Amino acid sequence: DAGVIQSPRHEVTEMGQEVTLRCKPISGHNSLFWYRQTMMRGLELLIYFNNNVPIDDSGMPEDRFSAKMPNASFSTLKIQPSEPRDSAVYFCASRRTGAEAFFGQGTRLTVV
Amino acid sequence: GENVEQHPSTLSVQEGDSAVIKCTYSDSASNYFPWYKQELGKRPQLIIDIRSNVGEKKDQRIAVTLNKTAKHFSLHITETQPEDSAVYFCAASRSASKIIFGSGTRLSIRP
Numbered sequence: 001d002a003g004v005i006q007s008p009r010h011e012v013t014e015m016g017q018e019v020t021l022r023c024k025p026i027s028g029h030n031s032l033f034w035y036r037q038t039m040m041r042g043l044e045l046l047i048y049f050n051n052n053v054p055i056d057d058s059g060m061p062e063d064r065f066s067a068k069m070p071n072a073s074f075s076t077l078k079i080q081p082s083e084p085r086d087s088a089v090y091f092c093a094s095r096r097t098g099a100e101a102f103f104g105q106g107t108r109l110t111v112v
Numbered sequence: 113g114e115n116v117e118q119h120p121s122t123l124s125v126q127e128g129d130s131a132v133i134k135c136t137y138s139d140s141a142s143n144y145f146p147w148y149k150q151e152l153g154k155r156p157q158l159i160i161d162i163r164s165n166v167g168e169k170k171d172q173r174i175a176v177t178l179n180k181t182a183k184h185f186s187l188h189i190t191e192t193q194p195e196d197s198a199v200y201f202c203a204a205s206r207s208a209s210k211i212i213f214g215s216g217t218r219l220s221i222r223p
Contacts, residue, residue, distance in 0.1 A: 033210065042214075050208060101146070
């Protein structure tokens with residue numbers, strides 16, 4: 001298995017633009033997590049899905065952020081409009097129930 | 113809400129000495145406690161985990177202990193080596209639920 005695959009690896013965008021981050025979880029994993037990592041706030045859980053259903057989105061900072069999981073092999077995290085304070089590394093992770101979570105390589109987002 | 117506290121935030125030890133990182137969790141229903149290591153510019157990767165029915169687990173130079181009554185768990189690294197330098201995260205989770213991470217410990221190994 002290729003592991004959790006995220007794209008793009010790096011994204012530089014201007015303030016106000018829409019940004020879409022993508023994630024392909026490991027096949028057979030039924031939980032998917034989106035995390036944001038910054039120096040100040042560490043690894044923050046934004047949202048997680050079980051069996052493609054959003055279970056807890058209480059970590060989503062505001063309405064500018066949205067996430068979808070249309071099927072078991074794909075998820076997106078969208079920021080619209082983006083702001084400089086959204087600059088961070090965004091990680092996607094997946095796991096089987098009760099097992100180890102595997103992280104993707106992350107997307108480094110810079111909003112200028 | 114659920115919370116995981118981690119201490120210390122930074123730790124510097126002499127090569128060959130031991131390092132200990134401590135965490136506490138708030139959700140008494142948590143039953144899975146993984147530890148992740150993150151090297152600079154890389155993704156977090158699991159180094160060891162422990163479940164609530166076990167008090168201690170070892171893997172070579174790494175050991176974890178869990179005190180469910182006190183809601184504490186710790187990571188112990190013995191005979192530290194330069195390649196142990198990284199950021200370490202503890203986490204707590206219920207089986208089918210979210211994984212909440214601590215704030216991380218930056219471990220530096222002095223030669």
